[in-house]
Amino acid sequence: MPEPRGLLAGQVALVTGAASGIGAATAALFAAEGAVVRRADLPGAGEIALDVTDAAAWDAAFDRIGREDGGLDILVNAAGIASAGAGDAAAIETVSLDNWRRVFAVNVEGTLLGCQAMLRHMAHARPGAIVNIASSAAAAPSPALGAYGASKAAVAQLTKSVAAAAALSGLPLRCNCVMPGMAETPMTAGMPPAYRQAWIEQIPEGRFAEPAEIAQTILFLASGMSSYVNGAALPVDGGLLSRPIVGLRRDDQAG
Ligand SMILES: NC(=O)c1ccc[n+]([C@@H]2O[C@H](COP(=O)([O-])OP(=O)(O)OC[C@H]3O[C@@H](n4cnc5c(N)ncnc54)[C@H](O)[C@@H]3O)[C@@H](O)[C@H]2O)c1
Structure with missing residues (x-):
């Protein structure tokens, strides 16, 4: 990983889902890069108690950051769930409406509420950035996780609308999202070994990402390094979405 450069x-910066995985890695990297980082997660898990599905909690968090830190420059909406239940309960054929709605509540409505709070609270004179977390599942089918892929496609589309809304209002706010492939976090830790191996065989890079690798791309989109990037959905997937349909590796093609 590159050395921090301030x-x-x-x-x-406010990072949701900061108690675990990609959110935790992002919060650590942002702090190393010199930001004042506010770590939010479910009550009891983060420095700021923020259930992202709770509109009032968003306002309370922004009010507190306004009072204590003088306002917010960067929002990373990293809170997310793969399924409200476990295993097959999420498959597209059988996913219950309750499960579907819970996934959308956290992944889509939680991200929407964060973006709305940022649009409402940010000052016109202070440039800002939002980074949302979609997924490669936004672009590829995900039959094992019926609601998840659809919710992440919604996050990618929402990201573009927020970027456009800010531009139309004359707000200096960029809004982009990353589309991680598979990352080594608690979200993927419980995968059955054969399923995990099947994924690895589909990833040209031949491995899952470390959360810090996703965080580096989130840093790019949050910082001035990406000053001309807006409304984008950036894959960070080891080539997963760009793989050839046949012959993932040169070795496979030999002989
Ligand atoms: N791990 C992967 O392979 C992967 C791939 C693509 C996208 N993503 C996305 O990256 C983001 C982070 O995932 P992760 O892998 O770090 O997962 P994780 O399970 O390690 O962390 C998710 C965090 O979100 C928090 N959270 C859940 N519901 C919440 C709520 N209602 N309000 C506030 N916080 C809540 C959890 O407490 C947890 O700390 C998610 O949006 C996920 O969908 C992950």
């Missing part, structure tokens, strides 16, 4: 010096 890319976020003097900036205030």
Whole structure:
């Protein structure tokens, strides 16, 4: 990983889902890059108690950051769930409406509420950035996780609308999202070994990402390094979405 370069010096960042996985790695990287980082997660898990599905909790978090830190420059909406239940309960053929709605509540409505709070609270004179977390499942079918892929496609589309809304309002706010492939986090830790291996065989890079690798791309989209990137959905997937349909590896093609 590159050495920290003070890319976020003097900036205030709020990261949701910061108690675990990609959110935790992002919060750590942002702090190393000089940001004041506010770590939010479900009550009891984060420094700021913020269930992202709770509109009032968003306002309370922004009010607190306004009082204590003088406002917010960067929002990373990293809170997310793969399924409200476990295993087959999420498959597209059988996913219950309750499960579907819970996944959409956290992944889509939670991200929407965060973007709305940022649009409402940010000052016109202070440039800002939102980074949302979609997934390669936004672009590829995900029959094992019926609601998840659809919810992440919604996050990618929502990201573009937020970018456009900010531009139409004359707000200096960029909004982008990353589309991670498979990352080594608690979300993927319980995968059955054969399923996990099947994924690895589909990934040209031949492995899952470390959360820090996703965080580096989130840093790019949050910082001035991406000053001309807006409304984008950036794959961070080891080539998963760009793989050839046949012959993933040269070795496979030999003989
Ligand atoms: N791990 C992967 O392979 C992968 C791939 C693509 C996208 N993603 C996305 O990256 C994001 C982070 O995932 P992760 O792998 O780090 O998962 P994780 O399970 O390690 O962390 C998710 C965090 O979100 C929090 N959270 C869940 N519901 C919440 C709510 N209602 N309000 C506030 N916080 C809540 C959890 O407490 C947890 O700390 C998610 O949006 C996920 O969909 C992950």
